[in-house]
Amino acid sequence: MSPELALLFEAALAAQARAYAPYSGFPVGAALRDADGAVHAGCNVENAAYPVGTCAEAGAIAAMAAAGGRGIAEMLVLGPGPGLVTPCGACRQRIREFAGPDVIIHVADGAGVRAAFTLATLLPESFGPENLGRHV
Template structure:
């Protein structure tokens, strides 16, 4: 499966939204700040940041926050996601967030992985969560 492409301006807007969200993250324990921005099918961008909690594992990942903002705004379908975090390795969505993204996206949903300087990798949701289980599995024939 080929990775979908967004125009440079839209990628830049997603990156800016995720960067702004990362700067608002609440991570007093890990000090690992993450921002995320999701693009819905109407072209709107919704951002979220990680929010830690002293009672592990009660924190919220940036992707979950961005999805909540998208749903609150009235959208329910993803076109693309950008996750921004610092580190030597790629900061990809955790397993739980991959499943949360699957709830609102399909196999070809674009997942961009970035740091504060650039987009470092591009994946489809199917590449990150192969043979996934989603809402379409719950329909009966």
């Protein structure tokens, strides 16, 4: 694992440990490296009114935006269980707002990185800022 990926893994693991998941018992952490090299992390935060919970990826993106970042260079999502914990559909679109199709999304569990996908693989033929005349 490269040093940059190790930083993302450790940040996502630490965020996962702080997740608020009393209903699902499924804590998720996410970390991203922005275009300037800064690392931002987030965790899922559940709510008794299920639709208003927040995904870990959304938390990491919000942390990046709050710090002034506007571009995702790489991301890692870390969750439990035997299956790969990839971003949900809504988070794939959230990531797309700040990342181009070639950005790598790593998927991990507590033992390490299990897979890596380009955003284009996770969200093919996506609608993004450039469709509206803006560029990532």
